Amino acid sequence: MLAVRVLGTLAILFVLSIIVFSMLHLAPGDLVKTLLGTRPASPEAVAAIREQYHLDDPLPVQYLRWLGGVLTGDFGQSIRLQTSVADAIGSRLGLTLALCGLAFVAAIGTGIPLGVQSAVRAGGVLDRVGTALGVIGLSAPTFAVGLLLLYVFAYYLPIFPVYGGGRGPLDTLYHLILPAITLAAGLGAIVLKLTRTAMLRELDADYVTSARARGIPEGRVRRLALRNAAIPIVTGASLLLTFLVGGTVLAETTYALPGLGTLLQDSVLFKDLAVVQALTLLVALVIAVIALLADLAYLLLDPRVRAKGGTA
Amino acid sequence: MSASLGAVGVAFRRRGVPATVIVCLVVLAAAFLAVVLGPVLFPEATKQDILSSLMPAGSPGHPLGTDELGRDILALTVAGAASALVGPVCVAVGSMLLGILLGTLAGYERGPLDFVISRWTDLLLALPVLLAAIVVSGVFGGGYWTTVALLVLLFSPSDIRIVRAGVLEQSARPYIEAAQMLSLSRWRVMFRHILPNVSSLVITNAMLNVAFALVAFSSLSFLGVGVPPGTADWGRQLTDSRAIMFDNPAAVIVPAVLIIAVACAVNLVGDWLGQRLTRSGGLA
Numbered sequence: 001m002l003a004v005r006v007l008g009t010l011a012i013l014f015v016l017s018i019i020v021f022s023m024l025h026l027a028p029g030d031l032v033k034t035l036l037g038t039r040p041a042s043p044e045a046v047a048a049i050r051e052q053y054h055l056d057d058p059l060p061v062q063y064l065r066w067l068g069g070v071l072t073g074d075f076g077q078s079i080r081l082q083t084s085v086a087d088a089i090g091s092r093l094g095l096t097l098a099l100c101g102l103a104f105v106a107a108i109g110t111g112i113p114l115g116v117q118s119a120v121r122a123g124g125v126l127d128r129v130g131t132a133l134g135v136i137g138l139s140a141p142t143f144a145v146g147l148l149l150l151y152v153f154a155y156y157l158p159i160f161p162v163y164g165g166g167r168g169p170l171d172t173l174y175h176l177i178l179p180a181i182t183l184a185a186g187l188g189a190i191v192l193k194l195t196r197t198a199m200l201r202e203l204d205a206d207y208v209t210s211a212r213a214r215g216i217p218e219g220r221v222r223r224l225a226l227r228n229a230a231i232p233i234v235t236g237a238s239l240l241l242t243f244l245v246g247g248t249v250l251a252e253t254t255y256a257l258p259g260l261g262t263l264l265q266d267s268v269l270f271k272d273l274a275v276v277q278a279l280t281l282l283v284a285l286v287i288a289v290i291a292l293l294a295d296l297a298y299l300l301l302d303p304r305v306r307a308k309g310g311t312a
Numbered sequence: 313m314s315a316s317l318g319a320v321g322v323a324f325r326r327r328g329v330p331a332t333v334i335v336c337l338v339v340l341a342a343a344f345l346a347v348v349l350g351p352v353l354f355p356e357a358t359k360q361d362i363l364s365s366l367m368p369a370g371s372p373g374h375p376l377g378t379d380e381l382g383r384d385i386l387a388l389t390v391a392g393a394a395s396a397l398v399g400p401v402c403v404a405v406g407s408m409l410l411g412i413l414l415g416t417l418a419g420y421e422r423g424p425l426d427f428v429i430s431r432w433t434d435l436l437l438a439l440p441v442l443l444a445a446i447v448v449s450g451v452f453g454g455g456y457w458t459t460v461a462l463l464v465l466l467f468s469p470s471d472i473r474i475v476r477a478g479v480l481e482q483s484a485r486p487y488i489e490a491a492q493m494l495s496l497s498r499w500r501v502m503f504r505h506i507l508p509n510v511s512s513l514v515i516t517n518a519m520l521n522v523a524f525a526l527v528a529f530s531s532l533s534f535l536g537v538g539v540p541p542g543t544a545d546w547g548r549q550l551t552d553s554r555a556i557m558f559d560n561p562a563a564v565i566v567p568a569v570l571i572i573a574v575a576c577a578v579n580l581v582g583d584w585l586g587q588r589l590t591r592s593g594g595l596a
Contacts, residue, residue: 012438027451139575141527143534144568147550147557151565155558246442250531264443265535268450280447284439 005295009288016284017070020277021063027273031055034271035079075278080270085278088263095165095172096259099251100244102180107187107240112233114188115195116226119203130192137189142247146182146254153178163256179255183247187240194236198229231301237294238287245283333584336577343574346393350544357391357544358383369562376562379553385563388544392567395545396533397574399460400525406464408518411471416502418472419479430476433469441466441528449537459538463528467521474517478510512589519582523575530571546571 027034033041035049049055054062069076075085118127154162166175202208202225211221252261260279267275350357361382369377369385376385418429444466449459482488483506491501533539533547541548546567553563 008434012435015435016438023447023451028453135576135579136572139523139527139579140572141531141534141575143531143550144571147564147568150557151561155561242440245440246531249442249446250534253535264446268446269536271451273451276447276451280439280443283443287438287440 002295005292009292013284013288017067017281018063020280020284021066023277023280024273025059027271029271034273070278070281076274078267078272078275080267080272080275085274088275089260089278089282092258092260092263095176095257096248096252096261098172099176099179099183099257099259100248102176103183103187103244103247103251104240106180106184107191110184111188111191112195115192116199116222118192118196119199120222122200127196130196134189134192134196137185138193140185142182142186142250143254145185146179146251149178149182150254165258175255175257179251179257182254183244183251186243186247190236190240190243191233194233194239195229198232199225202226202229227301231298234294234297234301237297238291241287241290245287330584332580336580339573339577340581343393343397343570343577346390347397350391350393354384354387354391357387358542368560376566377560379560379563380556385560385566388549389546389566389570391544392546392549393570395456395539395543396530396547396571397526399456399463400522400529402460403463403467403525403529404518404521406460407467407471407521408514410464410468411475411517412507412514414468415472415475416479416507419476420483420498420502420506426476429472433472436466436469441524442531445528445532446535446537449532454538456539456543459529459532463525467525470521471514471517474513475510478513479506482506482509512586516582516586516589519585520579523578523582526571526575526578 024034025031032046032049032055035053036045039045054065057065073086075089077083078085078088081088114126114130118124118130121127150162153160160178161175164175166172203222205225205228208221208225211224212218248259249261249264251257252259253265256262263275264279266272267279361378363382364374364378365380365382367374367378369375371377374384374386376389378384379388414429418426441463445459445462448462452458454462479502488501488505491505496505529538530545530547530550533545534551536551539545539548541552549567550564553560557564
C-alpha cells in the first residue's frame, strides 16, 4: 500500500523531470543564444557553450548528465544573476520560508478555531460572518487582497511599510507581517471551510450524541470530535500547499519581497531557464513529499486505516 | 444538454432565491453588460493622452481620473471587463467539455484507456496550476488564446475526475444494463443516458471553475504573462497602475474590487446552484 504510493510519487517526479529538462530544448529561439544570455555570440563563445552544456551529446545522455547534477545539488548557472542557481535559490529561500511559515501559522490559528465555532453554532452570527469571510478569502486573488491591504494599512493608516524585505531579522519580520496576512487570507479560508465541513459531520455522529447523553462535558466532546475531524483537514494539506505556491509568487510580487516567488517571476520573464527548471522541480518535489507525509499522518490519526494498511 | 438546462430551470423556478444570490446575479448581469457594451461605449479606452495624465478621481470628464499615460480609468475598467471575463468563461467551458469527453470514456470503458487518462490527471495535479501556467506561458510566450488553451488543459483534471466518478457510479445501475441489453451503441449510452445524470455535478463544477479561472487569469496578467502590455484588462491594469497607486488610488482600487466582487458572485451562485441541483434529483 505505502510502497505503491511511494513508487507512484517517484514515477510522477521522474516524468516531470523529463518535462522540465525538455523545457530548455523546446523553448522558442536558439538554445545557444538563450544560454549565452547577454554575452556576445562570438564563435568561440558559442563553441564554449556547446562544450560546457555538452550540446553535441545525444539527448538521453544530456538528460542523464543534467539529472546527475540535479541530484547532487548542481542546477547549473543563472545567466541573469551570474551565480550558481543553488546560490541564487539559497540566498532567497529564508525569506520565502519565513513568509510561508508566518502565513501558515496565522491561517491555522484563525481557521481552525473559527471553523470549530462555526460548526458548533451552525447558522449563528459567527457562522454567517465566517462563511462570508471564507467566500471572500477563497475568491479574492492574493494580489488584489494585497493591494487593498496596502491602501488600508500602509497608506491611509501608515502602520506597515509599503514594500521591500527590510534589514536585519526584526525589520524583516516587520516587513513580512502584511504579506503574511495577505497570504493567510486565502489559506485561512481553505482551513476554515475544511474544518467547518469536517466538524459538522463529526458533531452529527452517533458517538457525539452518546457522549453527550452520558454527561461528558461539552469541551471534551468537542475535542473528541475535532480529533476525528483532523483527518480530512490534514488530507487537505496538499490543497493548502498548492495555494501557497501560487500565492507566494503573487504576494512577493505585490510587496516587492526578494524571495523565491519574485526569483521565479523575474527568471521566467528573463528566460533564465536554469533557475526556472530548478524552482519547478523543487516545488514538484516539495508537493510530492508533503502529499506523502499527509498520507502518513492519515495513518497516525486513524487507527482503522493503520490496521488495514498493516495487513494489506 | 437540454436535460441539464432543464435542471437549471428547475433550480431557478423554486421559490425562495436567497437575497445574496440575487445580489450576485445583479453583479454578474452588470459584468455581462460591461463585456458586451464595453467595446461599443469606449472604443478608444486604451488611447494614450499625455496632456491629461494622472488626473485625480472626480476631475471633469474623468470621474475616476486618469493613469500616468492619460487613459481614462472608467473607460479602461469597463473596456477591460471583456478581456478579464471572456477568457475565464472559455477556460471553464473548455475544461468542462474536455472533462466530459475524457471522464466519460475513462469511467465507461475502464481498462487501459482509464489507466492512461487517470495517470495523466495524476501528473497534471502534481503541479500547482498557477506555477505551471507562469512557467509554460512565460517561457514559451504566446498570447491570450494560448493562455486560455493552457488553462483548459490545467483545469481539466478536476472535471475529468468528477465526471469519471459520476459515470462509474451510474454505469453500475440497472437502467444502464437495460440500455446495454437493447444493444444501443456505446456512444449513445455514454452521452444520451449517463451524461444527463451527471450533468448537475459537471455544471456546478464548471461554475466554480469560472471563479478559479478568473483568479488564475487575472493573476497571470498581473504578473505580466498572458495578456500583452497595453491591453485593457483588469489584471494588467493593476500591474500598470502599481507605480501610481498612491497618486490615483481609483486606478488600482476599482479593478481590484471588481475582480473580488465578480469572483465572489460566481462562487456564491455556483455554490447555490450546486446545492439546488443536487437536491433536485441529480447525484447526491
